[in-house]
Amino acid sequence: AQTVTQSQPEMSVQEAETVTLSCTYDTSESDYYLFWYKQPPSRQMILVIRQEAYKQQNATENRFSVNFQKAAKSFSLKISDSQLGDAAMYFCAYRSVTGANSKLTFGKGITLSVRP
Amino acid sequence: GAVVSQHPSWVICKSGTSVKIECRSLDFQATTMFWYRQFPKQSLMLMATSNEGSKATYEQGVEKDKFLINHASLTLSTLTVTSAHPEDSSFYICSALSGPPDQPQHFGDGTRLSIL
Numbered sequence: 001a002q003t004v005t006q007s008q009p010e011m012s013v014q015e016a017e018t019v020t021l022s023c024t025y026d027t028s029e030s031d032y033y034l035f036w037y038k039q040p041p042s043r044q045m046i047l048v049i050r051q052e053a054y055k056q057q058n059a060t061e062n063r064f065s066v067n068f069q070k071a072a073k074s075f076s077l078k079i080s081d082s083q084l085g086d087a088a089m090y091f092c093a094y095r096s097v098t099g100a101n102s103k104l105t106f107g108k109g110i111t112l113s114v115r116p
Numbered sequence: 117g118a119v120v121s122q123h124p125s126w127v128i129c130k131s132g133t134s135v136k137i138e139c140r141s142l143d144f145q146a147t148t149m150f151w152y153r154q155f156p157k158q159s160l161m162l163m164a165t166s167n168e169g170s171k172a173t174y175e176q177g178v179e180k181d182k183f184l185i186n187h188a189s190l191t192l193s194t195l196t197v198t199s200a201h202p203e204d205s206s207f208y209i210c211s212a213l214s215g216p217p218d219q220p221q222h223f224g225d226g227t228r229l230s231i232l
Contacts, residue, residue, distance in 0.1 A: 033218060035220065042225075043154075043207060043209075043225070043226050044223070044225050044226070045160075045209065045211070045223035047220050050220060052218065089157075091159060091160070097218075102148060102213060102216075103150060103162055103165055104150075104162075104211075104221060106159045106160050107159065108158070108159045109157075109158070109159050111157070
């Protein structure tokens with residue numbers, strides 16, 4: 001079974017600075033998908049970024065980018081120019097390619113606070 | 117596009133009653149729907165996976181008779197908490213998958229359930 005580990009329960013960043021949220025996972029599969037979701041206080045789940053394991057290029061979405069290290073099974077999220085609206089809980093998630101296992105496996109999450 | 121509507125957003129009811137939560141995909145057909153439970157400051161815990169027209173697959177430890185899931189159509193899944201008790205109080209979130217695993221899951225806004 002796949003597992004996703006987010007070892008840091010909380011992090012804090014100064015507004016306009018850069019912060020990196022770490023995530024590691026364990027799998028025996030060679031192809032899969034990785035996601036970062038944001039959950040603000042409203043508790044709505046918002047997809048931040050997605051990475052396909054077979055792609056070597058790191059995914060980017062505006063101020064959000066990932067550092068995907070397949071051999072190390074690491075998938076960190078970098079938030080540049082942090083904004084107050086980035087304050088939220090962030091979840092790293094894994095999904096297998098095979099249809100029978102299309103469920104998401106979530107990490108425990110990390111609470112990010114942004115200091116003005 | 118890809119909107120998932122979850123209703124109600126908040127419900128309070130007396131112990132012993134049954135509560136039904138609806139999850140609808142508004143602009144796409146959901147081949148698979150997922151139901152999660154989330155406690156404050158914790159990750160999403162998958163309760164069950166449902167496919168249209170077939171019985172739901174429950175995760176280990178989830179009581180099938182307590183949490184009834186029906187996926188009657190490609191746009192509607194329901195979760196019924198039967199004979200609810202205070203320990204069932206939680207935040208419940210549904211999500212829907214429109215196709216193969218490379219497509220992201222689309223989440224509803226969640227339902228806050230409080231049992232008195």
